[in-house]
Amino acid sequence: MEQIIEFPDVLELVEKRELPREIYAPDGTLLFLPYEPAIESPLIANRKKWRLFANYSLTDDYEVVRINTTGQLIRIKEDPDIDEMMGYVRKEHPGATVEEVISFALESTVEQTGEFKDDDEFGAYALTLYLMLAYLIHYGVLILVKD
């Protein structure tokens, strides 16, 4: 039986204070620095330039996806935001910029749950999405292409 890697629940990591200090892409590119000012995270700083492509295939189990390049299985629990971002890159717009992917997830959130109450909530939500995206790249689900 193939080993399945568990994709983490990002908010749980935040709450349990288990978030690492740095998140890297499989090729060693630094993506995210949770404990530093947001703008210092390369994924945020290059949000308008870096593009994303899907690197996964669906399996019979909806929660388990196979990484195309390595064949590794990853269990990603159903999550509206993660699913939307993955689906957007795979089906709607392969090669979308990081910003487009985040905007798509934010737009869907606003559409379904109403306006954010203030900038703080909006900022926190957007940063959570960036964090999720960093993890998706880190686990190889999405491939980052730097222009």
Add this chain to the structure above:
Amino acid sequence: MDVYTIINDLLDYAYWGALIFSIAAIFAGILGVALGNQRLRKFLISGILAIIIWAAIPTLASNLLKTQAPSSVEFFVIALGAFAFIYGVYNFAAGNYSKAAWLAVAGIIVVGVFSLPFFNTSYNTSYQVTVTASVNPQIGFAPLTTTLTINAPGVNSATYCINWGDGSTSTISGGSSVTVSHTYNNAGGYGVIITVKSGNSTGETFVAVNVLSPPNIPWPFNAIVEGIESGLLGIANFLNAPFDFFWTVPQFPTSGQLWNLYEIILSVSFGAFGLFVVLNVFSNAVSDEDVGAALVKGFKEVVLVALAMLVVPYLYNIIASFLDQVVDALIPFANPGALLLGAVTIIGAGFGAGYFVPELADLGAALSIALLIATALSIIRMIVIYAGILLSPVFLVFSLFPATKGISRVALELTMGFILAGPFSAAIFAVLSIMAGQWGLAGNLGLEVASPFLLQVIPDLLGFGAAKGLMGGFGITAPKVRQNSSTGQGSSENQKVTTVPGSIGRTSSSADTQQSQVVTVPVRGHEVKLNQQYGPMGIIGRVRNRGTGTVTREDIAGDDLERKPYVPRGYKITGEKDEVAGLVHRREWQIKETRLHALGSGLKENYKAAAKELGKSLSVRFDALMEKYTGVKPIEAIRREVGDMKLRRANKTHKKTR
């Protein structure tokens, strides 16, 4: 010109200036609603709230000036002012000048303005007289003779000047209580202004009298009708009292069974609170975060919650008495009994004559339901307010835990909303009564049926809006993202974010512009060409310019051409044309998009464009945020909002979209 005159003049200017600003805020709010401008829209509630407070200022000021506060209130005011001052100094030292300035102003207002009347006892005895007045009956048919009773406790001899509101005035002398009668000959609403002078002290109060037009009924029926009328008017006066539930902000008792229950809840909550403190200290000690910073942060929350747990009922009672002053200032304009009388009459008539006049029964039933809903809502309001204060220690402890923070916020919003609904209800009722008086029976009926919404639902909603706004304003629901002081307020603050509805149904320059696309669809044996418009555009234009196309089929013998051709979904055949070239028979069908399909497709395109616009606007907002809050760290920002985010994510519909 002495200093008091200058201060009085300045206060007068400020008073009228405040009215102008409040009206301007309301207009700006209305403009915001019309234009869909989020920022301007917020002014509406602020404006309405400001107007209510403005209207209540004279009564409030006079009441404050003649009130000698209990020592606990004095202590509270001093403590609040001192806290504001110390916290202001701390912020000044920390380089947060804007916050320090606000706190300094708050401290000055609290100590300087609010405490002045409390401590200035000479002001009380020298210049102010407490006056109360009541009229009986308050409503009746013209000519109405009513008796006015004035009380001025603590006054030995005084001159009472009464302006009856109908052009006549009376001046009488008496002791601490006087009674005087007056007859109103014409129908209308009258405001009776009573001014009392005793030595160099003065006092003023106001009561309303509502005189109704007498029905023109011939003898001897008038006697019967008048008898019934007088009975009903008595009921109406009696029925004034229950309306208090709509707007009164009740005092929370500080003794008795309810208080005992509160003390039990408080002690249990303190137990949980203690547990939190111990766990928090322990958790901070073992966490990898900067221990010192974490302890200070935790300590701040703990101190605030502990303080709040101790003062909630007292603080609430102060707010309640303030809001009741506002209500008292507004209610003299209203005459609830008259309005309710109409309702009772119609309900009674519906029961009695409903069999013969079904419309009357319907109206009676509608009114019964309306009044029942209004009453039920007012009872719910009271229960929620009491429950909110009673359970406040529990909710405060809840606010310390991220998982239950949301519950605590909702409970606070709900309680505050219902508390603030009181003055809103009173204000609406004051306007409603004046309108009912002017519109006659039809106006009364309409207003009565709408009463649950006008007197409870709308005030409750306004209350919730105001509560949310106030909590946001005070930072209760909006923990501030730390701002890099070296950057200051960036210019991005004024950056305009495009709203979505603007793009719906219109051609948007930033969204994908409309385009006509020719699509060739390969279908076996057919050649289908479609010329359809894509992108956002006006729906009427889209339906007018429906897509067109052709379906072509060739056949050697021509027999196959009689078979029904393939027609794309949403299209219909509008004509056909045959061509024969040698042995090949060719038939071309003209097709046109159906109106329904064009409508659906247009809406879908516009929806897609609007979603794209929203996405773009959110990107702009994020850019602005990144410029403004350069110092914000993701971990801190997310941790602060984790409760709200979980709630929002739970509300998202999960579609399998991978």
